[in-house]
Amino acid sequence: MVNRSGKVWAGLFIVGIGALLLLRNFGLYLxxxxxxxxxxxxxxxxxxxxxxxxxxxxxxxxxxxxxxxxxxxxxxxxxxxxxxxxxxxxxxxxxxxxKPKSTHNFKKNKWKRKNEAYNKFESVNPLGQETEAIKEDIKGDFNANDYIESINVFGGSNQIIYSKNLKGGEITAVFGGGDINLTQADFEGQVVLDVTAIFGGVKIVVPPTWQIKSEVTAVFGGVDDKRTIYPAGEQVNKLVIIRGTVLFGGVEFKSY
Structure with missing residues (x-):
């Protein structure tokens, strides 16, 4: 199920601005x-x-x-x-x-809960009817290097990701920008990147054969795939799903 929190917050942000402007235009003192x-x-x-x-x-x-x-x-x-x-x-x-615990601890606890859920599932379903891929994903050990974390506020960063077991990540660009290079990374199936770009931009470099699926809520912004188009001769088994919110900003995909 698509995460709708970004849409809700973006909608509340726009509704708030519109309400204040409307009240002012009706003569209400602000x-x-x-x-x-x-x-x-x-x-x-x-x-x-x-x-x-x-x-x-x-x-x-x-x-x-x-x-x-x-x-x-x-x-x-x-x-x-x-x-x-x-x-x-x-x-x-x-x-x-x-301040709250770091993102890595948050993700580690989340991974621990998945392991506990797997153990509970095994106890009530000894036949193991779920697929092997789901079992491995639930049982897998947490590794912080398998997650992207890029926070750019009034600044920018450039990261090259080398993980061969990429699990996803979070990218934030507010009045700044972030460059993520995934050409050295690898994963099986699909990964989800949660992007927040507000008056900022995110550039993601990926191999030209990877598939990109956008589920971003974009307001005065968007997601642009500028990669070179290759003939569909090679089997594609990598899918990058982009979720989050783009407000007066943009997300751009490129390939070398």
Missing amino acids: PHWIFNWSNWLIVIGLFVGARHNFRNSGWFVMVLIGSYFTLEEIFRGYDMSNVVFPIMLLALGLFLIL
Whole structure:
């Protein structure tokens, strides 16, 4: 089943903007700072955090920066830097100390639950009627190198993936970009990449024979396959499924 969380959050984001604009056009008084650019940064930060279960720190940095400039706009005419800036530093420090476990631990626990589910399944189904591929996927040991994790907020990164047992991953680009090279990677069957691109872009380099299936929710953006087209002579058994949200950004596939 396709993950619909990206569609829901993108829809709420657009509905919120539309509602505020409509209320203003009907003459309802709204504070001047409501439409300040820093508030959109806060909303985008919360959006990115919710999409990734608030596991990385990029969303918090965006909320922190947006909050600083929003407070300055609200208390225009007062020098807030002597108070707000130290508070922001305290909040950032506390977040780094108390932030949730890393993504790798989250995935490791998820893999552990799959192993427990497999053991429970074996106890009630000793004949093992599921396919061998599903059994191996459930029983497989967790390896962090088999997952892609690329977080790009106000910056960029370039990664070459060498895993021969790729399991999928998460790619985030907010006001930045991420380049992922999968030409040295391999996997069996299909993998799922969860992409969040907001005012940013993601470029993924894959072999020309791999299949690409997009299940992305795109708003003022999209997924573009710019690979060279080869004759369908070679059997294709690799499928990359792209899910997530693209908002004022894009995902681009290329091959060498």
